[in-house]
Amino acid sequence: MPTIQATKIQCFHCGEDCTTDNIRLNEKIFCCEGCKMVYQVIDQGGLCTYYDLNKNPGINQRIIVRTDKFAFLEDKKIQQQLISFRDDEQTRVTFYLPQIHCSSCLYLLENLYKFDPGIISSKVNFTRKEVEIVFGTKGTSLRRCAELITSIGYEPYISLNDLEEKRPPINKSMIYQLGVAGFCFGNIMLMSFPEYLGIDASEVGLRTLFRSVNFILAFPVLLYSALPFYQSAWKSLKHKFLNIDAPIALAIIITFIRSASEVISGTGGGYFDSMSGIVFFMLAGRILQDKTYRQLSFERDYTSYFPIAISVLKDEKEIPTTLPEIKAGDTLLIHNEELIPADGILTKGKAFIDYSFVTGESLPVPKEVGEIVYAGGKQTGTNIELLVIKEVTQSYLTRLWSRDEFKQANQKKNTSFVHSLARYFTYILLSLVIITATYWWMNDVSRVWSAVTAMLIIACPCALLLSNTFTNGNVLRILGRNHFYLRNAQTIEDIAAADHIVFDKTGTLTSTQEHDIVYKGKLLSKAQQKQVASLARCSSHPLSRALASSIGFDPNVVPTSFREIAGKGIEGFVANVLVSLGSFEFVTGAKRNSIGTAVFVSFDGNPCGIYHFHNHYRKLVPLLFERLKRTYKLSVISGDNDAEAENLRQVAGSGADLLFEQKPEDKLRFVQLLQRRGSKVMMIGDGLNDAGALKQSNVGIAVAEQNNNFTPASDAIIDAGKLSQLDRFIYLCKANRNIVMASFILSIVYNIIGLFFAVQGTLSPLIAAILMPSSSLSILLITFGSSNLLAKWLKL
């Protein structure tokens, strides 16, 4: 095959390889007109620092946004939903810009006022990839703002989801409580030292002073910082259920009462430091736990992917209309690269619909006038018109999403083994307390109180809870670093428990970006191959595009004239030879049955051969199957016909079940069937057609090819490039349980030591003060250390 070019030229704006060096401005070379335009805007705004901060910071602009795309922002009702604040002077709006990725972006977007004097200020939130723009209500408009940031390469992402209610702000009260607890803990600890170090008995006044300061400092902890534990314990008691927070709340209150009585009666210093220590460490663990259990943005439904508005044709005019207002019988105008929001009949134009969003299939499907087009596809090519037959909420796609199965699926939560262990712990502790109390009651009544309170203080289950929280948090972090994002900590256990893995084929095992192209027929010379490529490049059909990029393109060979019949093929003169590419019917004129995805080629009317397009399996997938099949049952399930069966068998190996021609419902039912046979199913899929199976399975993992790609609702998202490491991720999840168990055992050892003193009624505040933090800290070390070591060993 011919090589492309000796030296690669990078686009000054976006850094992609340029196929031609014709697009120039100010001696800079660009890959496309879009990038050049953005450069021009930035240059004229005097913000060239954009290019100095980072090398080629721009975002590729090959797909140019059509001019009146944001016309719908003129609509008052839509404006109201998007704008966070407005008065006569200024308006405030926040846009989500998924393209934000470096400090150049930050620089450019915070200098928007230099482009448009109507803009007062703009501020970027980098983590959320949002920009908040404040503009003069009279100076400019919402639409102009959106168009401005689009013109510099940051098209705002406005979806139907934005029309719905805003998310509530994050609750910070627990962080305040942690801060207060930390403050009190530290100070109480400091003031307790004199007592531990044996303050001179003559200094009674000083000792009383330290004790009373401790007493005062303990109040905020008792009354404010520990609130979450009381609330949780009370809630569970109301439901007649003993959760782990009940002994914690009890321990806090008992410790306080005992310490207060000691201080008031002057008999001792109390355990205020242990009490505030418990609250501090438990709160830290609780915040971390909330963070790991917080639902990542996995609960996405179709509203996050659908546009907010679409053009409806009425009396030959384009009227931007919000999706909920679209009625059956409306005519929609769908532009290039726009999503089809409702099922409809194609009435005008040539449709090439990219359903990769729904099925994972990479090649667009051609549709003729009169055919039904389902929602969820993306039109590529020219504009089309569509007569709506079903409203947005009634369409095939959205109904799939709102199936009842999915709603029930949310109830499979809170089955973690930690909860049952914690409950045992509570029962054992309470019975031990009762036994000790009765023993001392019969032998030495004066020691009942001190023994019982000491037991409750020392046997607090915090180390138990912390070990779980910290291990999970660290494992989630390690996996996230490797582009494997779990919905929450519960998913770790689900992954470890799975014993049957079901793979979707299209888009999961195969790549949506690449194809294997195999040529069969008469041998073609290099020159002929170049002619094919140069003609194929002129076509808008995705197969031709794929063909052109696989052969490679030579800028010296250009067709002198060509003619394309959309959906059929293309023919033209290249170097005085008539080359035709396309379907068998187009190239030869004769009819023939389809033989899979293929392009025929002829030179001067002589058919020469066929380019076959095969799915391109991701790298290392066969190796992954090889490793997984030792411990797991494997199945591959595909919506396609079995043309690929042989290829797939080679990839998947002999052990795997292969199923073909499975509709979305079939996939779901297959998972159900496996579950009824007692398997714990891990489903790995990508498109919406897997959404049902992903939800039904015990753990559903969605494969995402690009960062901002669509993924159906799932328990985890894995980056496509990391799929081959799946077995190592699973191993880490399994080890997670062992680490938690090991630290459990350690914390129980600590508890036994403490209880040994406590049952005898001889627990001194000093021993409590040493045991408490040291158990928490050693658990921290063990969980973090061992999970990090393991990750290193697994090369994650």
Place this chain on the structure above:
Amino acid sequence: MGVIILLLIASVSVATIFLGAFLWSVKSGQFEDDYSPASRILFEDKPSSSTNNSDSKKPLQVCK
């Protein structure tokens, strides 16, 4: 003894100031975005008013 009481008051009040600073920083959202403030401070902010009047006579600066 008097000195110890004085020191006690001093240390607790310093700690209180830090507690207040922490609560304020959480409240004002300083932990929400840890990337932009760090890079924002590095931008050389050329006086923005100059782009409107004096700069307009000069030829447009060209990106390097």
